[in-house]
Amino acid sequence: MRALLVVNPKATTTSGRTRDVLTHALRSELKLEVAVTGYRGHAGDLARAAAADGSMDLVVALGGDGTVNEVVNGLLAHGPSEKLPRLAVVPGGSTNVFARALGLPNDPVDATGVLLDALDSGRQREISLGKAMTDGLPDRWFTFTAGLGFDAGVVGRVEEQRRSGRRSTHALYVREALRHYVTEREHRKNGPVTLEIPGRAPQSGLVMSIVSNTSPWTFLGNRPVLPSPSASFETDLDVFGITRMTAFGTARTIRQILRPHTPSEQPGKQPGPTGKHVVSYHDVRHFTLVSQEPVPFQVDGDHLGDRSRVSFTGVRRALRVIV
Incomplete structure (x- = not known):
């Protein structure tokens, strides 16, 4: 199997020696090419090229x-297709939400063994x-989350700290x-x-909106x-x-989102946080978030600046992943 290993040399939790060991292990089973990223967006450029020329069966993100x-x-630059290389992930960041959501170990060596x-x-x-769309800007696919408002503002602040x-x-x-929260x-x-879902009344006044x-x-x-x-x-x-972040209400919601949830016994009711100021929808195909003023926007923990309007769509069976 022909594979491209895309390596981020600045990955938080992997040393150069660890990356060498992982590369050697993968090379024992794959016809492996290794590409080390050198700038923001480089991983996308490498994956886009691999998808376009049909030279790879698999792209591994380290x-x-x-x-x-x-x-x-990069893989989905021209949309989903059966001809696209499959994706595999070896976690090397500080959180690795996508890899862990797939059920992979958080340790890169163990995850390589599973792969x-x-x-x-x-x-x-x-x-x-998910796919996020803003007029005049490229569409952005996301694997686990996007957000407009408070949560994206936190991501932006963290990125400022990391740059320093x-x-x-x-x-x-x-x-x-x-x-x-204080500022x-x-x-x-x-x-x-405001959250706009086709066929439903708009829900305005959102401080935080997590997709x-x-x-x-x-x-x-x-x-x-x-x-x-x-x-x-x-x-x-x-x-x-x-829709409102009071000290007591926010603390209550944080407790709810940090505890395990079991399926609700009430028909049609989804598990999860509840409360007077909580808004929640499950399994929505298309919707739009509109802001009265530009507010921070993030996808998969990457701050993309301020936006006033972002449309979202869910795309089923968009990508094949080795797990």
Whole structure:
């Protein structure tokens, strides 16, 4: 099998020696080419070329969720197709939400062992993905989440800290979330974002809007964060929002999204956070988030600047993944 290994040399949790060991293990089973990324977007360029020339059967992303997202967007530059190379992931970032949502070990060596076993047994799955669309800008595929508003603002603050030399850790995310909560006092009371779903009344006043393609949305260490517990790679998209972020209400919602959820006994009721200011929808194919003013936007934990209007669609069976 012909394979391209896309390596992010700045991956948080893998050393050069570890990457060499993983490369050697993969090369023992694959006709492997190795490409090391050198700039933002390089992983996407490499995957796009592999999909266009038909030279590869498999593209393996070794890095964090940002590297995986770039590879996915490169593979799907011209949309889903049966002819596309399959995707495999070796986690090397600080959180690795996508890999862990697929059930892969968080350790890159263990994950490589699972990948080799899956290749040997022909194990793969077709997964749904989300696509975010903004007029005048390229569409952006996402594997596990997107957001417009408060959560994306936290991602932006973390990226600023990382550019100044801070290491990406869960503590850094928590600290920046608390700081963002303090500075966003006005928006916490009256959010600028409106959710528009065809056939439903618009839901306005959203402070936070999280779109999930799977669950968990992210992790705090080994603890999953579950704003939309029913989201999965077999359905369309889930939407979770908050219309008012009071200290008591926000603490209550955080407790809810950090605890395991069991299926509801009420017909038609999805598990997950509840409350006066909580908005939740499951398995939605198309919808739009509209803001009264430009607000931060993120996909798969990558801050993409401010947006005023983003449309979303869920795409079933968009990509084949080796698991």
